[in-house]
Amino acid sequence: MANTSVNFPTPTLASPHARDRTAPQALLAYCRRNPQLVIGAAMLLGLVLVGVLGPFFVDPKQAQPLSAPTAQPPSRQYPLGTDDYGRNLLAVMVTGLPLTLRIGFLAGALGLLVGTFLGFVSGYLGGPVDAVIRTLVDTSLTVPGLLILITIAASIKGFISVNIMALLIASLAWRQPSRTVRAQVLTLRDRGYVQVARRSGLSTPEIIVKELLPNLLPFLAASFVGAVSYAILASIGLEALGLGPQNDPTLGMTVYWAISFSAPLRGLWWWWLPPIVAVVILILGLLLLTMGLDEIANPRLRRAA
Amino acid sequence: MEKYRLPRRAFLTSLSAGALAALAACGNNQAIELPTKTAAPSGQPAAVGQSAAPASQAGSSAAPTAAPKNIPEVPRNQTLIVSVSDSLNQMTDVELMNPFITGAQRTGWHFSFEPLFFYDSVWTDQVSAPPGLTGKNGEIPYQAEGYSYNADFTELTIKLRPGITWSDGKPFTAKDVAFTVNMLKENAPKLTFSFEMKLWVKDVVAVDPQTVKFTFNNPAPQFMFSNFEWCQDQGFPIVPEHIFAGKDQISFTNFDLAQGWPITTGPWKLVYSSPDQKIWDRRDDWWGAKTGFRKLPAMKRIIVLPKYEDRKKAELLASGEVDVTHNIFAADTEVALARNPKLQVFVSSRKPPYGAVDGWVNNLHFNCSKPPYDDKEIRWAVNYAMNRKQIIEVGFKGAGEYTVLPLPAYPVMKQYFDAAQESLQKNPIDVYDINRTAQIMQAKGWKKDGEGLWTKDGKRFEMVIMLLPGFFQNFAPVLVAQMRQAGFDASFKSPTNANTLRANGEADIWLDGISGGFRDPYLSLNHFHSRYALPNGEAATYPHRWKNAEFDKAMDEMGRTAPGSPRYLELYKQAMAVWIPELPVAPTVQWYQTCPVNTAYWKGWPNDQNNYTTPAPWHRGAAGLFIGALEPA
Numbered sequence: 001m002a003n004t005s006v007n008f009p010t011p012t013l014a015s016p017h018a019r020d021r022t023a024p025q026a027l028l029a030y031c032r033r034n035p036q037l038v039i040g041a042a043m044l045l046g047l048v049l050v051g052v053l054g055p056f057f058v059d060p061k062q063a064q065p066l067s068a069p070t071a072q073p074p075s076r077q078y079p080l081g082t083d084d085y086g087r088n089l090l091a092v093m094v095t096g097l098p099l100t101l102r103i104g105f106l107a108g109a110l111g112l113l114v115g116t117f118l119g120f121v122s123g124y125l126g127g128p129v130d131a132v133i134r135t136l137v138d139t140s141l142t143v144p145g146l147l148i149l150i151t152i153a154a155s156i157k158g159f160i161s162v163n164i165m166a167l168l169i170a171s172l173a174w175r176q177p178s179r180t181v182r183a184q185v186l187t188l189r190d191r192g193y194v195q196v197a198r199r200s201g202l203s204t205p206e207i208i209v210k211e212l213l214p215n216l217l218p219f220l221a222a223s224f225v226g227a228v229s230y231a232i233l234a235s236i237g238l239e240a241l242g243l244g245p246q247n248d249p250t251l252g253m254t255v256y257w258a259i260s261f262s263a264p265l266r267g268l269w270w271w272w273l274p275p276i277v278a279v280v281i282l283i284l285g286l287l288l289l290t291m292g293l294d295e296i297a298n299p300r301l302r303r304a305a
Numbered sequence: 306m307e308k309y310r311l312p313r314r315a316f317l318t319s320l321s322a323g324a325l326a327a328l329a330a331c332g333n334n335q336a337i338e339l340p341t342k343t344a345a346p347s348g349q350p351a352a353v354g355q356s357a358a359p360a361s362q363a364g365s366s367a368a369p370t371a372a373p374k375n376i377p378e379v380p381r382n383q384t385l386i387v388s389v390s391d392s393l394n395q396m397t398d399v400e401l402m403n404p405f406i407t408g409a410q411r412t413g414w415h416f417s418f419e420p421l422f423f424y425d426s427v428w429t430d431q432v433s434a435p436p437g438l439t440g441k442n443g444e445i446p447y448q449a450e451g452y453s454y455n456a457d458f459t460e461l462t463i464k465l466r467p468g469i470t471w472s473d474g475k476p477f478t479a480k481d482v483a484f485t486v487n488m489l490k491e492n493a494p495k496l497t498f499s500f501e502m503k504l505w506v507k508d509v510v511a512v513d514p515q516t517v518k519f520t521f522n523n524p525a526p527q528f529m530f531s532n533f534e535w536c537q538d539q540g541f542p543i544v545p546e547h548i549f550a551g552k553d554q555i556s557f558t559n560f561d562l563a564q565g566w567p568i569t570t571g572p573w574k575l576v577y578s579s580p581d582q583k584i585w586d587r588r589d590d591w592w593g594a595k596t597g598f599r600k601l602p603a604m605k606r607i608i609v610l611p612k613y614e615d616r617k618k619a620e621l622l623a624s625g626e627v628d629v630t631h632n633i634f635a636a637d638t639e640v641a642l643a644r645n646p647k648l649q650v651f652v653s654s655r656k657p658p659y660g661a662v663d664g665w666v667n668n669l670h671f672n673c674s675k676p677p678y679d680d681k682e683i684r685w686a687v688n689y690a691m692n693r694k695q696i697i698e699v700g701f702k703g704a705g706e707y708t709v710l711p712l713p714a715y716p717v718m719k720q721y722f723d724a725a726q727e728s729l730q731k732n733p734i735d736v737y738d739i740n741r742t743a744q745i746m747q748a749k750g751w752k753k754d755g756e757g758l759w760t761k762d763g764k765r766f767e768m769v770i771m772l773l774p775g776f777f778q779n780f781a782p783v784l785v786a787q788m789r790q791a792g793f794d795a796s797f798k799s800p801t802n803a804n805t806l807r808a809n810g811e812a813d814i815w816l817d818g819i820s821g822g823f824r825d826p827y828l829s830l831n832h833f834h835s836r837y838a839l840p841n842g843e844a845a846t847y848p849h850r851w852k853n854a855e856f857d858k859a860m861d862e863m864g865r866t867a868p869g870s871p872r873y874l875e876l877y878k879q880a881m882a883v884w885i886p887e888l889p890v891a892p893t894v895q896w897y898q899t900c901p902v903n904t905a906y907w908k909g910w911p912n913d914q915n916n917y918t919t920p921a922p923w924h925r926g927a928a929g930l931f932i933g934a935l936e937p938a
Contacts, residue, residue, distance in 0.1 A: 065786040070699055084636065085782050086699055159769060159798045247785070247796040260778060262616045265623075265640045 030295070037292020043285030047097055047278065054094030062091035063249045074270050081270035084261045087249070093274055096249040099162050100282070103235045103250065106166035108228035111173020115227075116220060118174065119181025120208050124189050130182075137178050145172045146237050153243035162245050165238070169231045176230070177223050184219055188212055218296040225293060229286040236279055251275040251282075376577055376584060379606040382906045382937065387922040388618055388630040390611040393775050395580040402567035402575070403559040404542055405489065405496040412583050412609050415925035416932055417571040418542035420535035421449035421463060421482075423930055426715060426823045427661055427916040435917040435934035436909075437599055443717075443824065444534060445930070448477065448543070448570065452533075458524035458865060463533070465515045468596040471545050471568050472588060479511035484546035486519075492554050498541040500846055501532065504836075524865035527827050535926040536823045537664045542569075542925075571929065572602055583609040602933050604907070612923075614775075622648060628903040629910075629922050634779050635659060635704035638899050647905040651898070651919060653912045657704035660899035661919040664713040665818035666829070667777070668890040669770070669784070672813050674841060674850035677766070681887050686745040687768075687814075688891040690791030691784065692737040696894060700780025706895045709734040710881075712822045712829055714895050721826050724878050728885040734892065739791040746792065758794045765794040771806065771815035772799040780894070781816060807848045810841030818896060825868035826877055827860075833889055834860050851889035856880055907935040 021029065031038050054060075062068060065085035072082040080089035122133035140148075153160070153168055160168075188194060189212070197211050238244055239252025242260070246253065258264070258272035390396045391410040398410040404418065423445040425433055434440030438447075452463045469477035486502055486509045493503035505528055508520040521528065532540055545568050549557065559567045560578070567575060572591035577584035585607040593599040610627065612618075618630040619637035623644035633641070638659050642648050651661040669691065671678035678684055693707035710725060712718055751759040751766060759766040768788055772781055781797045788795035806812045821828025832847040835857050839845040859880035866873045898921045902910040911918050911931055918930040 064789065065782045066695070066699065066790070084699075084702075085786075154801060156800070159796070246798065247782075259616055260614065261634070262619055262637050262640055265616065265619060266636060 034292040034295060036288040040285045040288025040290075040292055043281050044289065047282055047285070048101070050094060050278075051098035051101070054090075054097075058088065058091045058094055060091055060095045062088035063095040067091070071268060080274050081268075083257065083263075083268075083271050085257070089254075089270060089274065092249040092254055093278065096251050096254055096275070097278060099245075099248055100232060100235065100251045100279075103162055103166045103169065104228045104232035106163070107169035107173050107231035107235065108224060110166070110170035111231065112177045112220065112224050112227045113174075114170070115174035115177025115179075116181050118178040119183075120185055120212065122178070123182035123185025124204065124208060124212070133178070134182070137175050137182075140172070141175050141179070145175075145234060148172060149234060149238055150241065150243060153238050160243070160245050162248055162250070165235055165245050165250075166231070168238075169234045172234070173227055173231050177227060180223060181216065181220070184216055185212060188215060218293075219298075222290060222293040222296065225286055225290045229283060229290070232279075232282060232286070251279055255279075373577060379586075383604055384606045384608060385604040385907060385932065385935065386608045386610065386627045388610040388613055388621060388627050389922045390609070390631075391923075392611065394611050394613060396578075396583065396609075396611050397580070399578050399580055400560045401558050403544075403557055405492075405498060405544075405554070406556075406558070407497060409497075411923045411925070412611075413573070413575060413585055413607075414542070414567065414569075415923070416607075416928040417567065417569040417573040417575070417585065418544075418925075419570045419929060420447050420533065420540055420542065420925070421452075421465075422446055422529075422534040423918070423926060424530065424534040424536035424823065425916070425918050425930070426536050426664060426713075426926070427911075427919055429716075429916060432916050435911075435930050437934070438930075440917075443536075449533070452529050454526065454529075458526040458867070459521050461519040461521070461525070461529055462512075463517045463519075463529070465517070466596075466598065467515055468592055468598075469570055470592045471547075471570055472574060473545075473565060473568050475545065475547055475568075476514070477543070477545075477570050477592075478514040479517040480514070481543050481546050482517045483509045483511045484550065485541075485543045488544075488549060488554055489541075494846075495555050498532070523861075526867050527825075527864060530824070531821070531828050535929075537820060537919075537921070537924045537926045539664075539821060539823070539828070540925060572933075573607060581611070585609065599933060603936050604932075607932065612775075622901050622903065625903055625905050628907055629900055629920055631923055632660070632899055632921070633901070635702045635899060638901055639702075641901050645903070647903055648901040649904050649910060649912065650901050651912050653914050657702070658706070658897045658899070659704060659901075660897035661913070661916075661921075662706075662714050663896040663898045663919075663921070664715075664820040664823050665896045666708055666711050666713055666820070666892065667816065667818050667894045667896050668711050668892050670807075670815050670817050670849060670890045672810055672841070672848065672850055673889050674810065674838065674852075675813060678813060680749075682745050682749065684888045684891065686742045687788070687793070688734060688888060689736060689738050689741040689745075690788055690793065691891060691893065692787050693735055693893060694737070695787065696780050696783055700783045701894070704899075705897055707735065708892045708895050711819045711832075711890060711892045712826050713820070715823065717824050718822065718826070720874070721822075721877060724874055725881045725885065727878070728882050732885045732888075734885065734888070742791045751792075753792055757792055758789075759792045766792070768793045768795040768814060770795065770797040771803050771812045772797055773803050773817065774799045774801055777816045784816075784893075805844075808844040808846075810839075810843075810845070810848060810850060812848075816893075819890070825873070827863050827868065830860060830877075830880060830884070831864070833884065849889050851887065853883055853887060856883040856887075859883070904938055906938050908938045909934050909936045 065087055068078060068082040068086050068088045070082060070086045071084050072078055074081045078088055078090065080093060082088055118133050122130045149168065149172060152171065194207060194211055197207050235244065236252035239250055240255045240259065242256050244250060244253050244256065254275040255272060263271040390412045396410060396412055398408055398412060401409050402414055403409055404414045425440060425443045425445060428440065428443035433443055434445045438445055448466055448469055450464045450466050452461060454461050465479055471477055486506055489496055489499040489502040490506060493499035505521050505525045506519060507522045510518050512518050534540060548568050562575060570592060572588050572593065573585040574588045575583060576586050587602060587605045589601060591601060594601045612631040615633045615637045618633050619641045621627040622630060622641040625645060625647060635657060638650065642655055650659040652659050671684055673679055697703060697705045697707050706714060708714065709729060710722060712721060746759050751761045754760040770781065770785060785795045785797050800806065807815055819829050819832055821831065833849060833851055833856065835852040837845055837847040838850045838852045859876050863873060863876045863880065866876060898919050900920045902920050910920050917934065918927040920931055921927045
């Protein structure tokens with residue numbers, strides 16, 4: 001059935017005026033036009049490297065209590081100091097950053113997956129299905145997400161692990177992608193190539209998967225970064241309230257323990273400042289990355305090199 | 306085909322209207338008429354910790370704004386502000402003032418009702434009661450003037466003080482006492498405190514308006530102390546028969562401000578109640594002042610705020626916005642003391658451990674009826690993995706004391722610690738030795754895996770320690786780390802339904818406190834009697850589910866024997882000779898009440914030089930005593 005589809009030009013990193021360039025050249029040109037992409041990617045890469053290379057410099061087991069003297073300021077031996085439980089805060093950072101990223105990526109991916117599915121179904125099928133999904137999404141978006149998440153998290157009777165945390169965040173992370181994907185699908189579903197595909201006998205799932213999805217991939221990539229950003233912010237918000245994985249040293253839980261033990265009041269700045277700085281870098285990096293990827297997803301933003 | 310179109314705007318409008326209607330239906334007038342104006346005079350700190358209170362409190366609302374407009378203003382220096390409740394940041398008992406119903410919090414009933422007696426757990430030969438009251442060996446007569454047992458402790462006669470009236474003017478009599486006890490008996494075990502009434506009381510009668518006579522099913526020398534002498538969190542109040550009679554006791558809330566409810570005998574009247582605060586105003590027609598028993602409290606108003614997280618409590622104390630709060634950690638105490646020179650602590654030198662020892666001894670508890678903790682050797686393996694000194698050093702910043710018995714370290718209890726030495730030497734509870742842990746575990750067939758954790762049949766020894774939300778976070782992670790170092794796959798969690806899970810036997814291991822042994826060990830050890838060891842799945846008052854007939858036999862006789870007698874001490878030794886080797890809980894630390902108090906507006910707080918009680922505002926055995934003893938600064 002592939003011969004029934006009409007090939008539309010796939011968005012590329014290169015502008016129409018630079019088709020002769022090689023892929024690396026095109027990438028370089030794109031990066032020149034979008035320095036925020038480079039900066040954002042560098043910031044994220046730096047954080048990822050902390051998690052990847054960190055264990056070569058500090059034992060991750062020192063992220064557990066009783067690993068070091070308590071409440072020590074930064075020193076040669078403990079570059080980020082220690083907390084009241086005797087945790088080496090550099091080890092906490094090395095261990096906690098990947099955990100926070102894991103929550104973000106897992107929740108973002110799940111949220112986007114569900115949101116994309118609902119958006120496609122809603123936008124393409126229309127009718128009562130669209131009305132139900134749209135109303136559900138619109139109504140749920142009017143309620144602050146953190147409020148719902150707090151309610152759910154506080155009512156969890158069992159153990160909150162990093163994975164459960166990701167599932168919890170994902171339970172709301174589908175709403176925005178669902179709405180934006182639906183809007184995109186609405187613009188695509190009546191286009192000629194989709195109509196041709198429909199008249200050629202392709203089933204609805206085939207049209208969605210073979211015709212619509214490929215054309216929305218750049219948009220979905222940009223949405224994914226946004227979903228990750230949302231998930232990380234939501235997880236840190238919940239964790240700072242003590243509703244996170246209490247046995248794991250994620251960035252949000254580190255902030256929670258610092259608040260619980262009055263670290264700001266007691267002048268233990270090394271306890272709360274590094275995780276907050278890491279969160280700022282993380283969110284800023286994701287924002288810049290989203291901005292940088294926007295040109296791929298949005299043709300109107302494309303400029304010549 | 307015409308596409309279906311949902312009338313979206315109409316739907317959302319209807320939805321909003323419906324939500325508003327539901328909100329209105331669920332709310333109450335007080336909740337809707339939220340206060341907008343502070344009750345504090347300008348220039349004074351806000352009466353109820355208004356805008357200056359840290360609004361950034363995680364998970365909480367900001368401190369409440371003020372009293373409502375229809376409540377007269379009272380200057381700050383005539384107001385006592387306390388932060389105490391059983392739920393964090395918000396009170397959940399807004400319209401509940403029946404102390405016998407589950408859910409009633411310590412947000413005022415515990416000082417508006419009064420006891421027959423108080424008992425000062427920290428009494429000394431020099432001080433045994435606050436100024437103006439008389440006490441002997443800790444006992445402080447209040448609604449009652451005295452009591453006596455018959456020779457074999459099967460009968461108790463209590464003489465009430467004449468002239469006591471309820472807040473609606475009706476006399477408080479022996480009939481109220483008999484009614485309260487019978488009400489509990491008839492509604493056991495659904496009402497709080499009812500189990501013991503049904504267990505012990507055969508009959509209770511009002512002999513005359515000032516005399517009550519109890520007849521017991523068995524000799525009960527502890528009965529008066531454990532029920533009618535308010536000590537820390539022990540004891541229950543007498544309620545007015547003319548209000549409670551004829552009501553559905555299981556659901557009666559005893560709350561109606563318009564009718565002046567709750568009706569109590571204390572000098573306080575509830576005038577406002579919301580999730581953010583309760584306001585109690587002084588009742589100048591209090592019987593105590595009229596009869597000359599005790600002068601009116603000096604403050605005209607008590608504002609009860611919810612319990613907050615420690616950081617916020619420390620900030621409110623440091624800024625002088627509250628006068629006393631629920632317990633705070635030593636580290637926060639240190640900060641608050643440094644920032645506010647007007648703050649004092651029980652230890653008058655302002656040095657660690659800052660607070661007074663509490664009767665609530667913290668232990669690591671086991672469900673002794675389920676594997677793996679039904680095996681006493683496994684319990685010992687866990688105990689050997691616990692480094693109590695390290696818990697004090699790290700979890701309590703050195704401001705504390707570990708314990709080897711589930712008994713509070715009051716001076717009067719020293720004889721019982723001494724009496725247990727023989728058993729303790731044979732079974733040294735305070736030994737930290739992970740090699741012994743390893744020996745026991747290996748003998749049981751456990752082997753360490755690549756990560757150094759005990760594994761058998763492909764499964765790790767999982768240990769999820771349950772905490773009460775808001776408690777033990779200062780040392781739970783330390784304990785977990787110690788357990789992991791010893792090879793247990795340990796972690797902790799603090800679910801909101803921790804109490805239910807424990808009671809129903811769904812928790813295997815948890816941290817909690819045991820109290821009751823304020824002057825002798827019976828009430829603390831009573832937690833381990835087999836009568837409480839219900840099957841898993843049934844809610845147990847004391848959920849250890851440990852059974853030992855020999856221990857029960859000793860306890861049964863202890864319950865019938867006068868505390869302090871040679872026979873009593875002998876029975877105690879027999880009980881501990883069973884309890885210690887079995888180790889149904891691992892005693893961990895003595896709990897200290899660390900409650901800085903604000904002397905900017907009020908003086909006369911209890912401390913180690915004036916120990917007529919402790920400044921624990923959540924304790925029914927303390928609040929009424931120190932509130933009445935405070936004087937303007």
